[in-house]
Amino acid sequence: MTTVKWLLLTYKVPADPSRRRVALWRKLKGLGAVYLQGGVCLLPRTDEHLRALKIVEHEVVGMAGEAVLLESAPLDPAQAEKVVARFRADRDEEYREFLGRCDDFEAEIAKETEARHFTYAELEENDVDLRKLKGWLEKIRRLDFYGAALAGEARERLAGCEELLDGYAHRVFAAQEESRSAGGGDEP
Template sequence: MKALEWLLLTYKMPPEPARKRISVWRKLKGMGAVYMQGGVCLLPKSDDHLRRLKMLENEIAEMEGEAVLFTAAGLDPRQEEKIIRRFNSDRDEEYGELISKCEAYEQEIAEETRVRHFTYAELEENEQEFAKFKTWFAKIEKNDFYTAPRANEARDWLVRCEGILDAYAHNVFAAQEENVGGVARKSDGA
């Protein structure tokens, strides 16, 4: 079995302005990098990651920082497993946040259903929220290089939320038809 390879970026930024350090941190986290310690992070070796890290290396230099990019490999399978656990732990944390939002979404729609708050405006808001969940999941999944344990749970929650949204939409359409039908009956009888 061939050893896994990673790209290792080490960098140092001037302490001020903090926004520059934060910008670098956000870009690396957005790529799915794991921090081994401050200013030292890893990504699986790929052409895309190499290109993006080289661009970031140049940006760091332009911000008066220093960066060095290496290819790295674990010395034994235990080291590889340790690194993979770190990647999976970060993704599981992100999946957990998404799952938590999905649970709140389910509760919110259950409450709207309980009080019969069936409006098109509310449906549109719920559709937008669900679209955000799908985008968020896709972003996490893109950085889920080693299939984190909570990936399937998060995927199941998305399916569940879609079903909840469909049921809510059905209720909204039925309530709106009922309202239109009620107005029409009153007009016909006058």
């Protein structure tokens, strides 16, 4: 078995102002870090993560706080799996939220289809929403270091949303063509 290595950051920052603590927490979560407990987090050992955590360490010191950055390895495979499971659980939580947004996207297309609201403006709005979904999934995927269980389902749902929007787009094009043929011109 290849030895898994992580970067372990422990930090303590002053309670006030709280916005600085929250910004630090968000930055670390944005890197994909998992928290073992308050002020103790891990990231897989990569050069990119090392650079990012050195910057965080510097920021903590700038907040009049304390930080220690260490390289860490599990004692045995069971310990490694506990940590990997935490990473996967965090990503699955994000994938679940993503899947909920896919539900919202699908419901929006269904609502517009039911109302026969086939306009370019609505198509453009839904296209923007789909691009947001794509960007969000890509961000989650980049932080999915260990292959979370819901990754495949999230990719499939995004593909389904793309197909749904394509179908809606064809209906918009047909409705607009029908309107022009009937002498209605383009939509205002």
